[in-house]
Amino acid sequence: xxxxxxxxxxxxxxxxxxxxxxxxxxxxxxxxxxxxxxxxxxxxxxxxxxxxxxxxxxxxxxxxxxxxxxxxxxxxxxxxxxxxxxxxxxxxxxxxxxxxxxxxxxxxxxxxxxxxxxxxxxxxxxxxxxxxxxxxxxxxxxxxxxxxxxxxxxxxxxxxxxxxxxxxxxxxxxxxxxxxxxxxxxxxxxxxxxxxxxxxxxxxxxxxxxxxxxxxxxxxxxxxxxxxxxxxxxxxxxxxxxxxxxxxxxxxxxxxxxxxxxxxxxxxxxxxxxxxxxxxxxxxxxxxxxxxxxxxxxxxxxxxxxxxxxxxxxxxxxxxxxxxxxxxxxxxxxxxxxxxxxxxxxxxxxxxxxxxxxxxxxxxxxxxxxxxxxxxxxxxxxxxxxxxxxxxxxx
Numbered sequence: 350x351x352x353x354x355x356x357x358x359x360x361x362x363x364x365x366x367x368x369x370x371x372x373x374x375x376x377x378x379x380x381x382x383x384x385x386x387x388x389x390x391x392x393x394x395x396x397x398x399x400x401x402x403x404x405x406x407x408x409x410x411x412x413x414x415x416x417x418x419x420x421x422x423x424x425x426x427x428x429x430x431x432x433x434x435x436x437x438x439x440x441x442x443x444x445x446x447x448x449x450x451x452x453x454x455x456x457x458x459x460x461x462x463x464x465x466x467x468x469x470x471x472x473x474x475x476x477x478x479x480x481x482x483x484x485x486x487x488x489x490x491x492x493x494x495x496x497x498x499x500x501x502x503x504x505x506x507x508x509x510x511x512x513x514x515x516x517x518x519x520x521x522x523x524x525x526x527x528x529x530x531x532x533x534x535x536x537x538x539x540x541x542x543x544x545x546x547x548x549x550x551x552x553x554x555x556x557x558x559x560x561x562x563x564x565x566x567x568x569x570x571x572x573x574x575x576x577x578x579x580x581x582x583x584x585x586x587x588x589x590x591x592x593x594x595x596x597x598x599x600x601x602x603x604x605x606x607x608x609x610x611x612x613x614x615x616x617x618x619x620x621x622x623x624x625x626x627x628x629x630x631x632x633x634x635x636x637x638x639x640x641x642x643x644x645x646x647x648x649x650x651x652x653x654x655x656x657x658x659x660x661x662x663x664x665x666x667x668x669x670x671x672x673x674x675x676x677x678x679x680x681x682x683x684x685x686x687x688x689x690x691x692x693x694x695x696x697x698x699x700x701x702x703x704x705x706x707x708x709x710x711x712x713x714x715x716x717x718x719x720x721x722x723x724x725x726x727x728x729x730x731x732x733x734x735x736x737x738x739x740x741x742x743x744x
Contacts, residue, residue, distance in 0.1 A: 353394070358387045365499060366390065465529055468494050469513035472506055473652050482512050482528060486612075486635050486656065487627075488649070495527045504531050505542040509655035511535050535663060546694065548658040553690035556715070559743040560668075560699070561605035563597040565727075569735045571716040572743045573666050574691025577701040578674075578714045582722040582731070590720045590728025591703035592622055592672050596629075598701055599670050603631045610660045610667040614653045614685075616646045617676035626672070647681045654688050661696040668699040675705025686710040715739075 358366065366386050370378035373393040378386055470482040470493075478498035484490045494516045496506075506512065514532040519525055531539040556572035571577045579591045603611050615623055615636040626634050635656075636649040650671065657667035669689075674682055687710070689700035704710060719734035737743070 353390070355387060355391055358390060362499075364497070465515040465517055466526075467513065468516040468526070468528070469511065469533075470494070471652075471656050472496065472501075472508060472510045472512045474501065474506070474508040478502075480506070480508075481525065482516075483652075486633065486653075488635075488637060491525065493525055495523070495525045496531075497527075500528065500531055503542075504534060504539045506531075506534065507655070507659060508652065509657070509659040511659070512539075514539070535659065546662050548662050548688075551662075551696075552693040554693050555739045555742050556691045556697070556699075557742050557744075558691075558697075561601055563594070563601050565730055566598075566718065568732055569716055569718050569730065569737055570740055570743050571699070571701075571737060572691070573697035573699055574689060575699050575701075575715045575737075576686055576689040576710075576713050577699070577716040577718065578686075578704045578710065579702065579718045580704050580720065582720050590723060591705075592618065594718070594720070594728045595670055595672050595701065595703050596625065599632055600629065602668055606666075608666060610657070610665060612653060612657065612667070612669055614650050614669055614671045616650055616671060616673060617641075617643075618672050622672070643676070643678065647677055650677060650681060650685055654685050657698050658688065661692065661698045664695045666697045666699075668701065671700065671702035673705060674702040674710065679709040682709050683713070686713050689715075 353369065358369075361369075363383060363386075366383065367378060369390055370386060370393075373390060375386075375389045375393050378389065381389060468482060468484075470484055471486050472480050473483050474480040478501065480496040480501055481489075482494040482496060484492035484494070496512070500506075512528075512531055512534055515529045516526040517529055519527070533539055534543065537543050553574075556574040558573045559570050560572055560575075562570065579594055581591045599611060599613055602609055610633075612633040612635055613626055615626060615634060623637055626632065635653045636646065641649075653669060657669050660667040669685075671685065674686065677685070686700055686702060689698050691697045702710075716737045717735055719731045721729045721731035723729040
């Protein structure tokens with residue numbers, strides 16, 4: 350492990366100092382104040398500061414996961430009880446307090462050896478800077494793996510990145526496993542961080558590559574990078590076809606375009622419709638039904654968009670189908686729908702959404718599919734109210 354300067358230790362969070370102290374064998378380190386802990390670490394390293402040196406591959410500050418200090422939004426962690434603090438010697442070793450057992454007496458049993466398991470998934474970053482590698486993109490799970498803010502900063506991670514590395518089991522006060530170190534990001538070595546473009550800095554252009562659609566949509570084509578709004582008939586029955594047409598589009602795209610990353614975002618729909626979506630193994634489904642708060646549904650939808658952006662930054666083509674955009678707040682609607690674009694530098698994000706009536710994203714639409722009242726099982730398109738902006742570029 351690299352020798353750390355006192356100034357560097359003073360700028361480190363307490364969780365990092367605990368990890369360092371554990372590596373150096375400092376006794377009872379959890380009971381020390383920060384200043385005392387830094388003094389003990391300096392002494393355990395040899396009693397002096399070293400020349401400035403960047404953290405190495407074996408530096409616990411950069412590679413070891415911090416103890417979990419945050420869980421899912423809204424949850425509170427139980428504080429860990431602090432052991433009674435012993436008086437410290439100049440060399441960072443504990444001296445027994447009056448009446449305590451001597452060094453020759455019984456010693457506490459060592460913690461069991463940690464077992465590590467290789468884990469991978471999509472990174473979700475929380476507001477406090479920490480994150481979780483989601484075991485299943487469809488929702489939160491006890492198997493999600495905690496990632497410390499230090500690891501996220503070191504590897505320059507973004508929400509939606511595909512991350513892998515060894516994880517350790519949760520300790521007594523933790524709810525989730527923790528990532529020990531990050532080995533790969535989006536299929537590439539995590540260190541040094543890979544230079545990559547930022548989605549927002551890339552140039553948007555009109556779509557030019559047409560996508561395959563189900564029968565009946567020939568007159569309203571759309572392509573890679575389109576923003577497609579599907580609205581039900583004004584006087585039609587509840588969910589009068591938009592959800593069914595969205596499912597038909599999803600299946601057609603998955604079957605016809607092997608190069609596409611197709612994902613479906615479920616936002617506040619009926620539980621029975623969730624079952625229909627999840628019954629198709631060809632589709633990646635993110636989110637669930639209407640029994641979650643609007644804030645939670647919005648967070649899931651934003652996570653899905655960030656995941657798609659990372660695909661596009663790598664030059665890939667992603668499609669998000671949203672059922673339904675109308676239940677989300679206006680700000681979330683604009684962020685999700687407005688993210689769709691064809692990029693001049695390569696890659697595209699297509700968003701196809703059931704929008705409902707009077708959606709706040711009308712000005713962002715490039716293809717509008719308006720449904721007519723229908724008495725049959727298949728939805729019918731109202732050709733007069735439907736159309737595509739710059740359809741001539743799609744061929």
